Amino acid sequence: MREVYADHAATTRVVPEALAAMVPLLGAAFGNASSAHRRGEAAREVVEQARASVAALLGALPEEIVFTATGSEANNLALKGVLAGLDHGRAHGRRRLVVSAIEHPSVLETARHLESRGFPLTVLPVGTDGVVDLECVGRALGDDVALVSVMWVNNEVGTIQPVREIAALAHAAGALFHCDAVQAAGRVPISVGELGADLLSLAGHKLGGPPGAAALYVRRRLRLVPLVHGGHQERSRRAGTEDLAALAGLGVAAGRAQRRLAADEAARLGALGERLRAGLLAACPRACLNGDAVRRVPVIVNLCFRGVDGEALLHELDREGISVSTGSACSAASPGPSHVLTAMGLPPADAHASVRFSLGEGNDEADIDWILEATPAAVMRLRAMNDPGVRRSA
Protein backbone atom coordinates (compact mmCIF):
# COMPACT_ATOMS: atom_id res chain seq x y z
CA MET A 1 0.00 0.00 0.00
CA ARG A 2 1.24 3.49 -0.80
CA GLU A 3 2.02 5.43 2.39
CA VAL A 4 1.49 9.16 2.38
CA TYR A 5 2.50 11.02 5.52
CA ALA A 6 0.54 14.26 5.52
CA ASP A 7 0.90 15.12 9.20
CA HIS A 8 4.13 17.11 9.22
CA ALA A 9 2.68 19.71 11.58
CA ALA A 10 2.59 16.94 14.22
CA THR A 11 6.15 15.81 13.69
CA THR A 12 8.64 15.16 10.91
CA ARG A 13 11.02 12.36 10.07
CA VAL A 14 14.58 12.92 11.29
CA VAL A 15 16.53 13.81 8.15
CA PRO A 16 19.39 11.43 7.29
CA GLU A 17 22.14 14.03 7.87
CA ALA A 18 20.81 14.70 11.38
CA LEU A 19 20.60 10.99 12.15
CA ALA A 20 24.16 10.49 10.92
CA ALA A 21 25.38 13.22 13.26
CA MET A 22 23.48 11.74 16.19
CA VAL A 23 24.41 8.07 16.07
CA PRO A 24 28.11 8.33 17.08
CA LEU A 25 27.13 10.56 20.01
CA LEU A 26 24.96 7.78 21.39
CA GLY A 27 27.95 5.43 21.19
CA ALA A 28 31.69 5.94 21.14
CA ALA A 29 31.54 9.75 21.00
CA PHE A 30 29.55 10.09 24.25
CA GLY A 31 30.45 12.80 26.69
CA ASN A 32 29.29 15.36 29.21
CA ALA A 33 29.69 18.93 28.00
CA SER A 34 30.49 20.08 31.55
CA SER A 35 33.48 17.71 31.98
CA ALA A 36 36.96 19.23 32.07
CA HIS A 37 38.70 16.50 30.03
CA ARG A 38 39.04 16.25 26.25
CA ARG A 39 35.88 14.17 25.87
CA GLY A 40 34.00 16.91 27.69
CA GLU A 41 35.58 19.52 25.46
CA ALA A 42 34.46 17.60 22.37
CA ALA A 43 30.94 17.40 23.79
CA ARG A 44 30.97 21.15 24.45
CA GLU A 45 32.01 21.69 20.86
CA VAL A 46 28.98 19.67 19.68
CA VAL A 47 26.62 21.74 21.83
CA GLU A 48 28.12 25.04 20.69
CA GLN A 49 28.01 24.05 17.02
CA ALA A 50 24.33 23.24 17.39
CA ARG A 51 23.77 26.55 19.14
CA ALA A 52 25.51 28.47 16.34
CA SER A 53 23.40 26.68 13.75
CA VAL A 54 20.10 27.44 15.51
CA ALA A 55 21.20 31.04 16.06
CA ALA A 56 21.98 31.37 12.33
CA LEU A 57 18.51 30.07 11.41
CA LEU A 58 16.99 32.84 13.53
CA GLY A 59 19.46 35.64 12.83
CA ALA A 60 20.37 35.60 16.54
CA LEU A 61 23.58 35.47 18.53
CA PRO A 62 24.61 32.03 19.83
CA GLU A 63 24.48 33.22 23.45
CA GLU A 64 20.84 34.18 22.91
CA ILE A 65 19.82 30.54 22.36
CA VAL A 66 18.67 28.45 25.35
CA PHE A 67 18.22 24.77 24.57
CA THR A 68 15.17 22.99 25.97
CA ALA A 69 13.75 19.51 25.39
CA THR A 70 10.50 20.49 23.68
CA GLY A 71 8.66 23.40 22.14
CA SER A 72 6.26 23.19 25.08
CA GLU A 73 9.14 23.65 27.50
CA ALA A 74 10.45 26.62 25.50
CA ASN A 75 7.00 28.25 25.66
CA ASN A 76 6.71 27.55 29.39
CA LEU A 77 10.17 28.98 30.00
CA ALA A 78 9.34 32.13 28.03
CA LEU A 79 6.11 32.90 29.88
CA LYS A 80 6.96 31.71 33.38
CA GLY A 81 10.58 32.82 33.16
CA VAL A 82 9.72 36.39 32.17
CA LEU A 83 6.87 36.82 34.65
CA ALA A 84 8.89 35.33 37.51
CA GLY A 85 11.68 37.73 36.58
CA LEU A 86 9.34 40.70 36.78
CA ASP A 87 7.94 39.53 40.03
CA HIS A 88 11.39 39.47 41.61
CA GLY A 89 12.49 42.84 42.78
CA ARG A 90 12.53 45.86 40.53
CA ALA A 91 9.20 45.08 38.91
CA HIS A 92 6.55 47.65 38.63
CA GLY A 93 2.87 47.41 37.97
CA ARG A 94 3.37 45.31 34.84
CA ARG A 95 2.02 41.83 35.54
CA ARG A 96 -0.51 41.22 32.74
CA LEU A 97 -0.04 38.59 30.08
CA VAL A 98 -1.70 38.92 26.66
CA VAL A 99 -2.04 35.84 24.43
CA SER A 100 -4.23 34.96 21.47
CA ALA A 101 -7.12 32.51 21.67
CA ILE A 102 -5.52 30.24 19.05
CA GLU A 103 -2.17 29.68 20.77
CA HIS A 104 -0.87 26.18 21.25
CA PRO A 105 -1.93 24.69 24.63
CA SER A 106 1.65 25.05 25.87
CA VAL A 107 1.08 28.81 25.76
CA LEU A 108 -2.64 28.95 26.58
CA GLU A 109 -2.53 26.54 29.50
CA THR A 110 0.64 28.13 30.85
CA ALA A 111 -1.06 31.52 30.66
CA ARG A 112 -4.11 30.16 32.50
CA HIS A 113 -1.87 28.61 35.13
CA LEU A 114 -0.11 31.96 35.61
CA GLU A 115 -3.50 33.65 35.85
CA SER A 116 -4.37 31.29 38.70
CA ARG A 117 -1.14 32.44 40.38
CA GLY A 118 -2.17 36.09 40.26
CA PHE A 119 -0.97 37.31 36.87
CA PRO A 120 -3.92 38.90 35.03
CA LEU A 121 -4.58 37.50 31.58
CA THR A 122 -6.11 38.92 28.41
CA VAL A 123 -6.98 36.45 25.64
CA LEU A 124 -7.17 38.11 22.23
CA PRO A 125 -9.97 36.96 19.92
CA VAL A 126 -9.39 36.03 16.29
CA GLY A 127 -11.63 36.69 13.30
CA THR A 128 -13.36 33.99 11.28
CA ASP A 129 -10.20 34.07 9.14
CA GLY A 130 -8.12 32.75 12.07
CA VAL A 131 -6.01 35.92 12.26
CA VAL A 132 -5.52 38.13 15.32
CA ASP A 133 -7.01 41.57 14.78
CA LEU A 134 -4.49 44.36 15.40
CA GLU A 135 -7.16 46.68 16.77
CA CYS A 136 -7.89 44.15 19.51
CA VAL A 137 -4.18 43.99 20.29
CA GLY A 138 -4.04 47.77 20.55
CA ARG A 139 -7.04 47.83 22.89
CA ALA A 140 -5.52 45.13 25.13
CA LEU A 141 -2.24 46.96 25.61
CA GLY A 142 -2.24 49.06 28.76
CA ASP A 143 0.60 50.02 31.04
CA ASP A 144 0.00 46.89 33.12
CA VAL A 145 1.04 44.51 30.32
CA ALA A 146 4.31 42.68 30.88
CA LEU A 147 4.35 40.22 27.99
CA VAL A 148 2.46 39.60 24.75
CA SER A 149 2.69 36.10 23.27
CA VAL A 150 1.35 35.42 19.79
CA MET A 151 2.34 32.56 17.51
CA TRP A 152 3.75 33.08 14.03
CA VAL A 153 2.02 30.20 12.19
CA ASN A 154 -1.00 28.48 13.67
CA ASN A 155 -0.49 24.73 13.94
CA GLU A 156 -4.08 23.75 13.13
CA VAL A 157 -5.06 26.01 10.26
CA GLY A 158 -1.70 27.41 9.14
CA THR A 159 -2.70 31.08 9.34
CA ILE A 160 0.16 33.57 9.56
CA GLN A 161 -0.27 36.10 12.33
CA PRO A 162 0.78 39.75 11.93
CA VAL A 163 3.62 39.17 14.39
CA ARG A 164 5.83 42.09 13.29
CA GLU A 165 2.99 44.53 13.84
CA ILE A 166 2.07 42.93 17.16
CA ALA A 167 5.69 43.09 18.32
CA ALA A 168 5.82 46.79 17.43
CA LEU A 169 2.55 47.47 19.29
CA ALA A 170 3.77 45.54 22.34
CA HIS A 171 7.03 47.47 22.43
CA ALA A 172 5.30 50.81 21.95
CA ALA A 173 3.24 49.96 25.04
CA GLY A 174 6.38 49.02 27.01
CA ALA A 175 5.71 45.26 26.98
CA LEU A 176 7.89 42.36 25.86
CA PHE A 177 6.98 40.14 22.90
CA HIS A 178 7.26 36.35 22.72
CA CYS A 179 6.58 34.46 19.50
CA ASP A 180 5.87 30.75 19.30
CA ALA A 181 7.56 29.98 15.98
CA VAL A 182 7.39 26.20 16.33
CA GLN A 183 5.39 25.88 13.08
CA ALA A 184 7.19 28.75 11.35
CA ALA A 185 10.81 27.65 11.77
CA GLY A 186 12.00 26.01 8.58
CA ARG A 187 8.84 27.09 6.74
CA VAL A 188 9.31 30.85 6.59
CA PRO A 189 12.53 32.86 6.86
CA ILE A 190 12.96 34.16 10.42
CA SER A 191 14.99 37.10 11.64
CA VAL A 192 14.43 37.86 15.30
CA GLY A 193 15.82 41.35 14.71
CA GLU A 194 13.40 42.16 11.90
CA LEU A 195 10.53 40.59 13.81
CA GLY A 196 11.33 42.50 16.96
CA ALA A 197 10.95 39.44 19.18
CA ASP A 198 12.30 39.41 22.72
CA LEU A 199 11.73 35.68 22.95
CA LEU A 200 10.98 33.05 20.28
CA SER A 201 10.41 29.28 20.49
CA LEU A 202 11.16 26.50 18.03
CA ALA A 203 11.21 22.69 18.19
CA GLY A 204 13.62 20.39 16.36
CA HIS A 205 11.15 17.64 15.56
CA LYS A 206 9.07 19.97 13.39
CA LEU A 207 11.96 20.73 11.05
CA GLY A 208 13.69 17.42 10.45
CA GLY A 209 15.46 17.13 13.80
CA PRO A 210 14.74 14.64 16.56
CA PRO A 211 12.24 15.01 19.37
CA GLY A 212 13.99 15.97 22.60
CA ALA A 213 15.72 19.10 21.32
CA ALA A 214 14.14 22.55 21.06
CA ALA A 215 15.20 26.11 21.72
CA LEU A 216 14.14 29.43 23.12
CA TYR A 217 15.69 32.60 21.74
CA VAL A 218 16.11 35.08 24.59
CA ARG A 219 17.20 38.59 23.62
CA ARG A 220 20.50 39.58 25.19
CA ARG A 221 20.27 41.02 28.70
CA LEU A 222 16.64 39.97 29.12
CA ARG A 223 16.00 38.69 32.63
CA LEU A 224 14.68 35.14 32.71
CA VAL A 225 14.16 32.94 35.77
CA PRO A 226 14.87 29.27 34.97
CA LEU A 227 12.24 26.56 35.25
CA VAL A 228 14.91 24.01 36.18
CA HIS A 229 17.46 25.02 38.79
CA GLY A 230 20.70 23.19 39.41
CA GLY A 231 23.95 23.30 37.45
CA HIS A 232 25.11 26.16 35.30
CA GLN A 233 24.32 24.70 31.91
CA GLU A 234 22.76 27.05 29.35
CA ARG A 235 24.27 30.02 31.19
CA SER A 236 22.26 29.10 34.27
CA ARG A 237 18.98 29.34 32.36
CA ARG A 238 18.31 25.58 32.26
CA ALA A 239 20.11 23.13 34.49
CA GLY A 240 20.82 19.55 33.45
CA THR A 241 23.28 17.55 31.39
CA GLU A 242 22.75 18.25 27.70
CA ASP A 243 21.25 15.62 25.39
CA LEU A 244 24.22 15.68 23.07
CA ALA A 245 22.80 13.54 20.27
CA ALA A 246 19.46 15.35 20.16
CA LEU A 247 21.15 18.76 20.10
CA ALA A 248 23.53 17.68 17.34
CA GLY A 249 20.51 16.49 15.33
CA LEU A 250 18.72 19.79 15.93
CA GLY A 251 21.80 21.75 14.82
CA VAL A 252 22.18 19.80 11.60
CA ALA A 253 18.44 20.00 10.86
CA ALA A 254 18.41 23.76 11.49
CA GLY A 255 21.33 24.30 9.10
CA ARG A 256 19.68 22.14 6.49
CA ALA A 257 16.31 23.89 6.91
CA GLN A 258 18.02 27.22 6.33
CA ARG A 259 19.70 26.00 3.13
CA ARG A 260 16.46 24.49 1.84
CA LEU A 261 14.54 27.69 2.49
CA ALA A 262 17.14 29.50 0.39
CA ALA A 263 16.85 26.80 -2.29
CA ASP A 264 13.11 27.33 -2.69
CA GLU A 265 12.00 24.10 -1.07
CA ALA A 266 9.23 26.16 0.51
CA ALA A 267 8.02 27.14 -2.97
CA ARG A 268 7.96 23.49 -4.12
CA LEU A 269 5.99 22.41 -1.06
CA GLY A 270 3.75 25.47 -1.30
CA ALA A 271 2.78 24.51 -4.85
CA LEU A 272 1.93 20.98 -3.65
CA GLY A 273 -0.20 22.46 -0.87
CA GLU A 274 -2.06 24.75 -3.27
CA ARG A 275 -2.75 21.83 -5.59
CA LEU A 276 -4.04 19.79 -2.66
CA ARG A 277 -6.30 22.57 -1.43
CA ALA A 278 -7.74 23.46 -4.85
CA GLY A 279 -8.14 19.80 -5.80
CA LEU A 280 -10.01 18.83 -2.65
CA LEU A 281 -12.27 21.88 -2.72
CA ALA A 282 -13.15 21.14 -6.35
CA ALA A 283 -13.73 17.41 -5.80
CA CYS A 284 -15.62 17.52 -2.49
CA PRO A 285 -18.92 19.37 -2.61
CA ARG A 286 -19.69 21.39 0.56
CA ALA A 287 -16.04 21.34 1.66
CA CYS A 288 -14.49 24.63 2.71
CA LEU A 289 -11.09 25.87 3.82
CA ASN A 290 -10.67 26.77 7.49
CA GLY A 291 -8.63 29.94 7.91
CA ASP A 292 -7.67 32.77 5.63
CA ALA A 293 -7.04 31.72 2.01
CA VAL A 294 -4.04 34.02 1.61
CA ARG A 295 -2.44 34.73 5.00
CA ARG A 296 -1.36 31.17 5.61
CA VAL A 297 1.43 28.72 4.97
CA PRO A 298 0.17 26.66 2.02
CA VAL A 299 1.54 23.40 3.44
CA ILE A 300 -1.12 23.32 6.18
CA VAL A 301 -4.53 22.70 4.64
CA ASN A 302 -7.39 22.42 7.12
CA LEU A 303 -10.71 21.60 5.49
CA CYS A 304 -14.21 21.24 6.82
CA PHE A 305 -16.06 18.39 5.08
CA ARG A 306 -19.63 19.12 6.15
CA GLY A 307 -21.69 16.07 6.97
CA VAL A 308 -18.62 13.96 7.77
CA ASP A 309 -17.11 13.11 11.13
CA GLY A 310 -13.46 14.21 11.01
CA GLU A 311 -12.35 11.29 13.19
CA ALA A 312 -14.08 8.83 10.90
CA LEU A 313 -12.44 10.45 7.86
CA LEU A 314 -9.04 10.29 9.55
CA HIS A 315 -9.44 6.53 10.07
CA GLU A 316 -10.84 6.00 6.58
CA LEU A 317 -7.79 7.78 5.11
CA ASP A 318 -5.49 5.85 7.43
CA ARG A 319 -6.81 2.66 5.85
CA GLU A 320 -5.77 4.10 2.48
CA GLY A 321 -2.26 4.73 3.84
CA ILE A 322 -2.76 8.48 4.31
CA SER A 323 -1.84 9.99 7.70
CA VAL A 324 -3.66 13.21 8.63
CA SER A 325 -5.04 14.63 11.83
CA THR A 326 -8.05 16.36 13.27
CA GLY A 327 -6.98 19.43 15.22
CA SER A 328 -3.46 19.12 16.56
CA ALA A 329 -1.61 15.98 17.61
CA CYS A 330 -1.58 16.99 21.26
CA SER A 331 -5.34 17.53 21.33
CA ALA A 332 -6.02 14.18 19.66
CA ALA A 333 -7.09 12.69 22.99
CA SER A 334 -9.46 15.51 23.86
CA PRO A 335 -13.07 14.91 22.86
CA GLY A 336 -14.10 18.57 22.60
CA PRO A 337 -14.01 20.53 19.36
CA SER A 338 -10.73 22.28 18.49
CA HIS A 339 -10.21 25.47 20.52
CA VAL A 340 -8.73 27.07 17.39
CA LEU A 341 -11.72 26.36 15.15
CA THR A 342 -14.10 27.31 17.95
CA ALA A 343 -12.27 30.63 18.44
CA MET A 344 -12.72 31.23 14.70
CA GLY A 345 -16.47 30.90 15.20
CA LEU A 346 -17.02 27.46 13.66
CA PRO A 347 -20.05 25.71 15.11
CA PRO A 348 -19.07 22.48 16.92
CA ALA A 349 -20.48 20.32 14.10
CA ASP A 350 -18.21 22.00 11.54
CA ALA A 351 -15.22 21.85 13.86
CA HIS A 352 -15.80 18.11 14.29
CA ALA A 353 -16.04 17.76 10.49
CA SER A 354 -12.58 19.25 9.94
CA VAL A 355 -9.34 17.53 9.02
CA ARG A 356 -5.78 18.87 8.73
CA PHE A 357 -3.39 17.84 5.95
CA SER A 358 0.15 19.09 6.53
CA LEU A 359 2.86 18.57 3.94
CA GLY A 360 6.61 18.36 4.35
CA GLU A 361 9.85 17.45 2.74
CA GLY A 362 9.04 13.83 1.90
CA ASN A 363 5.90 14.68 -0.08
CA ASP A 364 5.75 14.78 -3.87
CA GLU A 365 3.21 15.09 -6.70
CA ALA A 366 2.35 11.40 -6.52
CA ASP A 367 1.34 11.85 -2.86
CA ILE A 368 -1.03 14.64 -3.83
CA ASP A 369 -2.44 12.46 -6.67
CA TRP A 370 -3.23 9.74 -4.12
CA ILE A 371 -4.78 12.12 -1.58
CA LEU A 372 -6.90 13.68 -4.34
CA GLU A 373 -8.07 10.26 -5.42
CA ALA A 374 -8.71 8.72 -2.01
CA THR A 375 -10.19 11.64 -0.06
CA PRO A 376 -13.24 12.55 -2.18
CA ALA A 377 -14.14 8.85 -2.34
CA ALA A 378 -13.80 8.51 1.45
CA VAL A 379 -15.89 11.64 2.02
CA MET A 380 -18.56 10.31 -0.31
CA ARG A 381 -18.63 6.94 1.47
CA LEU A 382 -18.97 8.54 4.89
CA ARG A 383 -21.67 10.94 3.76
CA ALA A 384 -23.56 8.05 2.21
CA MET A 385 -23.35 6.12 5.49
CA ASN A 386 -24.69 9.13 7.39
CA ASP A 387 -27.36 9.96 4.85
CA PRO A 388 -28.38 7.26 2.37
CA GLY A 389 -29.99 10.01 0.24
CA VAL A 390 -26.49 11.15 -0.69
CA ARG A 391 -25.80 7.81 -2.36
CA ARG A 392 -28.73 8.31 -4.70
CA SER A 393 -27.65 11.82 -5.67
CA ALA A 394 -23.91 10.99 -5.97
Ligand SMILES: Cc1ncc(COP(=O)(O)O)c(C=O)c1O
Ligand atom coordinates in the same frame (compact mmCIF):
# COMPACT_ATOMS: atom_id res chain seq x y z
C1 LIG B 1 2.63 26.01 17.48
C2 LIG B 1 3.18 24.97 18.41
N1 LIG B 1 3.74 25.36 19.55
C3 LIG B 1 4.25 24.50 20.43
C4 LIG B 1 4.21 23.15 20.19
C5 LIG B 1 4.77 22.21 21.21
O1 LIG B 1 5.93 21.60 20.74
P1 LIG B 1 6.40 20.22 21.41
O2 LIG B 1 5.49 19.16 20.88
O3 LIG B 1 7.81 20.06 20.92
O4 LIG B 1 6.32 20.36 22.85
C6 LIG B 1 3.63 22.68 19.00
C7 LIG B 1 3.53 21.23 18.73
O5 LIG B 1 2.67 20.77 18.04
C8 LIG B 1 3.11 23.61 18.09
O6 LIG B 1 2.55 23.23 16.95
